[in-house]
Amino acid sequence: MVEPLRIIDFGRSSPLRSQTFWHAIAFGVSASERATLSFTRPGAPYVCLGYHRGIDEVDRDYCLKNGLPLLRRMVGGGPVYLDADQLFFQICLPARAVPASSRQALRVLLEPVAAAFRAVGVPAMLDDDLEICAGDRKICGHGAARIEDAVVVCGNLIERFDHERATRVLAFADPSQRDQTLALMRRFVSPTAVDPAAFQAAMISAYASALGLGPLVGGLTGAERRALVGLDERFTSDAWLAGPTRPATARAAKPSARQVKVRAGVWTLGASYDGAQVAASVVRGTIEQVRLQDRGLNGSTDRAERALTGIPLQSVARVLAGFGDPGRRLAGAFATADPARL
Amino acid sequence: MGEASLVVVAGFTLALDRRYHPETHMWVLETGPGLVRIGMDSLGLETSGTLVQLSFLPTGTELTAGRPFGQLEAAKFVGPLISPVSGTVLSVNEEVATDPGLAQRDPYGAGWLIEASMSETGATPPPLLTEPAQITAWFTARIAHYRLHGLIAQ
Numbered sequence: 023m024v025e026p027l028r029i030i031d032f033g034r035s036s037p038l039r040s041q042t043f044w045h046a047i048a049f050g051v052s053a054s055e056r057a058t059l060s061f062t063r064p065g066a067p068y069v070c071l072g073y074h075r076g077i078d079e080v081d082r083d084y085c086l087k088n089g090l091p092l093l094r095r096m097v098g099g100g101p102v103y104l105d106a107d108q109l110f111f112q113i114c115l116p117a118r119a120v121p122a123s124s125r126q127a128l129r130v131l132l133e134p135v136a137a138a139f140r141a142v143g144v145p146a147m148l149d150d151d152l153e154i155c156a157g158d159r160k161i162c163g164h165g166a167a168r169i170e171d172a173v174v175v176c177g178n179l180i181e182r183f184d185h186e187r188a189t190r191v192l193a194f195a196d197p198s199q200r201d202q203t204l205a206l207m208r209r210f211v212s213p214t215a216v217d218p219a220a221f222q223a224a225m226i227s228a229y230a231s232a233l234g235l236g237p238l239v240g241g242l243t244g245a246e247r248r249a250l251v252g253l254d255e256r257f258t259s260d261a262w263l264a265g266p267t268r269p270a271t272a273r274a275a276k277p278s279a280r281q282v283k284v285r286a287g288v289w290t291l292g293a294s295y296d297g298a299q300v301a302a303s304v305v306r307g308t309i310e311q312v313r314l315q316d317r318g319l320n321g322s323t324d325r326a327e328r329a330l331t332g333i334p335l336q337s338v339a340r341v342l343a344g345f346g347d348p349g350r351r352l353a354g355a356f357a358t359a360d361p362a363r364l
Numbered sequence: 365m366g367e368a369s370l371v372v373v374a375g376f377t378l379a380l381d382r383r384y385h386p387e388t389h390m391w392v393l394e395t396g397p398g399l400v401r402i403g404m405d406s407l408g409l410e411t412s413g414t415l416v417q418l419s420f421l422p423t424g425t426e427l428t429a430g431r432p433f434g435q436l437e438a439a440k441f442v443g444p445l446i447s448p449v450s451g452t453v454l455s456v457n458e459e460v461a462t463d464p465g466l467a468q469r470d471p472y473g474a475g476w477l478i479e480a481s482m483s484e485t486g487a488t489p490p491p492l493l494t495e496p497a498q499i500t501a502w503f504t505a506r507i508a509h510y511r512l513h514g515l516i517a518q
Contacts, residue, residue, distance in 0.1 A: 073442045074416075098438075123411040124411075124413060126513070126515055128440075128441060364416070
C-alpha cells in the first residue's frame with residue numbers, strides 16, 4: 023500500500039499564519055512522520071527575515087509607515103517582501119526520509135518544483151546553484167531547515183512581482199546601491215503568470231511521483247493546532263524577532279560591507295573605508311556598474327568608475343592602485359566584501 | 365594538536381587525538397578533567413556546503429547529548445549542530461561565529477565551535493568513536509559512501 027502524502031491547502035491566511043501554519047506542520051511531521059505538502063497565500067503584504075539575518079537589513083521605518091509586519095522564519099535565506107501575488111508551498115518530510123547532505127536534500131526536494139513549472143508550460147530548471155530558473159532569471163524563491171526531526175523546504179509561485187517594493191523594504195546606506203539592486207532585480211527575478219490552481223495540481227502530482235506517495239487531502243492534527251498557538255506567540259515576540267543569540271564580539275564585528283544577493287552570482291555591494299564609499303553591481307564575478315565617492319578623487323571619479331566597469335572583482339585592487347591614496351581607500355572598501363557569505 | 369595526530373584520508377584531513385560521533389561528524393576533544401571542546405570534522409563540513417552563518421546557545425545553557433547546541437546555515441538550509449555530550453556550554457568560539465568559513469579552513473584547530481563541561485547525568489550519551497584505527501575506518505567508509513552518492517567530488 024502506498025504511503026500517504028498529506029495535502030493541506032490553507033487558502034488565504036494572515037501574514038503571521040502564512041508562516042506559523044507550516045512551521046506547526048514541521049513540528050507535527052517531526053512527531054508523526056506524516057509527509058505533508060501544504061499551500062497558503064498571504065492575505066496582506068509583509069517582510070520576512072531568514073533565521074540568521076539581521077533586522078538592520080530591513081528598512082523598519084518604511085515597513086512601519088507602510089503597515090508591513092516583519093516576521094522571522096526558521097528557514098534560511100535573506101529578507102524578502104511577500105504579498106498576495108505569491109502562492110507559498112512547503113514540502114515537509116521526516117528527516118530520516120531525506121538525504122543527510124543538505125545540498126542533496128535540497129536537490130531532491132526542489133526537483134519536483136521545477137517539474138511542476140514545466141508541467142504548466144514554464145521552461146524551468148533547477149540549476150547548479152539550486153535555484154529554479156527560466157533562462158538566466160530566477161522564478162522561485164526557496165528556503166529550508168531541519169526542524170526537530172523534520173526537514174522542510176518552502177518556496178513560492180510568484181504570479182506578479184513588485185520589484186520596486188521588494189527593493190524598497192531593504193535598508194541601504196547608499197541610495198546608489200538601492201538603484202543598482204532594483205535594476206538587477208528587474209533583470210534577474212521574474213514572475214510567472216500561470217494559473218495557480220494548475221500549478222498547485224502539478225506540484226501535488228510532481229511530489230507524489232518523486233516521493234512515491236499517494237496524495238491525501240488532510241488538515242492539522244490536534245498536536246499541530248497546539249503547536250500553532252505556541253508559534254503564533256513566539257513569532258510575534260520581540261525576542262524571536264531579534265534573532266538567535268550572537269556572541270558579543272560577533273555583534274561588534276559588524277561588517278562595513280552591505281551585500282545584497284539578487285540571485286546566485288548576482289549581487290550588489292555597498293561599502294565604505296576611511297571615508298571612501300563604493301556601490302557596485304557584481305554579475306558572475308564581474309563588476310557591471312559602480313559608483314565611487316572619495317574626497318581625493320577630484321575630477322577622476324568618472325575615469326575610475328570606467329576603469330572598474332567590466333573587470334573581475336578580484337582585479338579591483340590592481341586597477342585602483344593607479345589612483346593613489348583615493349584608490350587605496352576605495353580598494354579598502356571593496357576588500358570588505360565577502361562573496362562567500364552571500 | 366600534534367602534527368602526528370593529523371592525517372589525510374582520501375583527501376580529507378582527520379585529527380586522531382579526539383573522539384567522534386559517527387552520525388553527526390562532531391568531534392570531542394578533552395581539554396581538562398570533565399572539560400571538552402567540540403567541533404565538526406572536515407567531511408561533515410564539506411557535505412554541508414559553504415557555511416554562511418553559525419549560531420550557538422548562550423554560555424551557561426545546559427547541553428543534552430543528541431540535541432542541538434546551535435544552528436548552521438549553508439545554501440539557505442538551516443540545520444542543527446547536534447551535541448555529542450551532555451553538560452553545560454562554557455564558551456562559544458566568537459571568531460567562528462563572526463567568520464563561519466574558519467570552521468572549514470581549520471576544522472580541528474581555530475575552527476572549533478563550543479567548549480563545555482560534561483555532566484554524568486541526563487540522557488545517555490551517544491556512542492563516540494575513540495580508537496584511531498576505528499576512527500580511520502569509519503572516516504574512510506563515510507568518504508566512500510558520500511562519493512558513491514555524489515555528495516562529495518570524486
